[in-house]
Amino acid sequence: MNIVEIYRQFPTEESCIVHLEKVRWQGRPSCPYCKSENQTALPSEHRYHCNKCNTSYSVTVGTIFHKTHLDLQKWFLAISLVLNAKKGISARQLGRDIEVNKNTAWYMGMRIRRAMIEHGDLLRGIVEMDETYIGGKPRKGDPPRKPGRGTPKTPVVGMAERGGRIKTVVAGKKKGALSQKRLSAIVREHVDVRQAVLMTDEFSGYGGVSRFMEHHSVDHKKSYADGAVHTNTMESFWALLKRGIVGQYHKVSIRHLPKYIAEFCYRQNNRDSVDIFGLTLSNAVGGFNGQ
Secondary structure (H helix, E strand, O other), rough: HHHHHHHHHHHHHHHHHHHHHHHHHOOOOOOOOOOOEEEEHHHHHHHHEEEEOOEEEOOOOOOOOOOOOOOHHHHHHHHHHHHHHHOOOHHHHHHHOOOOOOHHHHHHHHHHHHHHOOOOOOOEEEEEEEEEEEEEOOOOOOOOOOOOOOOOOOEEEEEEOOOOOOEEOOOOOOOOOOOOHHHHHHHHHHHEEEOOOEEEOOOOHHHHHHHEEEEEEEEOOOEEEEOOOHHHHHHHHHHHHHHHHHHHHHHOOOOHHHHHHHHHHHHOOOOOOHHHHHHHHHHOOOOOOOO
8 A cells, every 4th residue: 555545545534434434343333432333423523423322433533543633644644654664764754744743743653553563373383582782872982882782772572483473572671681581481471382493592591491492592603593593584673673763763762662663573574464554454443542
């Protein structure tokens, strides 16, 4: 779905509303407050009146579009631009493209990223696990600070099925964020330990994994791959993520970092989807808490 298709399929606000109602309700509107389907349509306002709880509502209530003052067409354009930007799109660029100010564009972007948060099933098969470090000040000093582990940057742990999905966890900066206990807990939470084989590097934090599942590691001091034992999938994902953060967003706070990483995971996990735009709209109107 590109910009031309957005204008072609959704030329008016009414066409956007009709499409959202189809995605959310499949022809059977229900009150988002009491779930009743006993309603009266208010066509001139594009709203419905609930005859049970005596409130009025539209299809945007409780979605990422809740209480928006922007045309839905601009929201659809923003979703399309975010989905098509492999390395992300900055708030300033998004604002210029859809003609809104920077703050509005940032707000829209964060709402869209909330619709990209995935949970899904546990990872299976050959699963690669690796950690990276994001943020922090440039390595300066005499001697300069070492890269990677031991820096004041924020550690992020990633797991990838070979040829499949990717999951990430922002470990945080607290002491023990990458301890054996913490990393083992992350594996148990996101990987089916009975139907998976874990591939990691030589980091000692992964030492506890071998106690409850099959685990192989490659020593990066000697080689980046030992046959099928490597973490190249995660390394490639980290490279793309960092190019996006450094080149597009420049700086990301720890508070919002999980949402930005979720955006990259979402695009990667749905790269083969025939209708990622439709999937995103479905996520946007279903199960969103409106915050």
